[in-house]
Amino acid sequence: MLNTEKLLSKFNPLTAEVSGAPTVKRHLHDLRGCFADAAAFEKAAAAGNPLLYQVAVVEPANGDGDLHYGVGRLMPGKIGDEYFMTKGHLHSWRAAAEFYFGLTGEGVMLLEDEATGESHMVPLEPNGVVYVPGDTAHRTMNTGKTPLTYIGVYPAKAGHDYGAIAKNNFRCLVLERGGKLAMIERK
Secondary structure, eight states: OOOGGGTOOOEETTTTEETTOOEEEEEGGGGTTTSSOHHHHHHHHHHOOOEEEEEEEEOOOOSTTOEEEEEEEEOOOEETTEEOBOOOBBOSSTTOOEEEEEEESOEEEEEEETTTOOEEEEEEOTTOEEEEOTTEEEEEEEOSSSOEEEEEEEETTOOOBOHHHHHHOOSEEEEEETTEEEEEEOO
């Protein structure tokens, strides 16, 4: 018997809130080590601990073939020349792919193949879809002036491995250079 309460969710695309869903909130201090400019990070962290992003997590079922989704909201801003970002992750089940659907705002996703380190910067904008292949680390950045909201859909058994990214970070950075968006290798 299906539980109809788990079949329908309502979400607000502006606030990334989902009725009845738990919300994970990440503040600036939670992203220590993610930004390349440590001095700029420490200066910002000394001034406060603002909310950088939140994700409402919806997990209706956990069987084989089931899907989960998250509705995220990433605030605008920068630390030095780097845009506010998510922590980024790989999936615990490395073969798991994911789709991101842009709702509001302007952003990009940084995708990095775990085996080769090959990196790509892909736009995430309203009505846009980004496919994240399996075995690919991914991080979202808000490159605009308003909150970036999106939905990520992934297999229920995907899991999230934040530890691998915390240990090695991403090979590339996405930042503003001369008023333009740029992806450069981390030094």
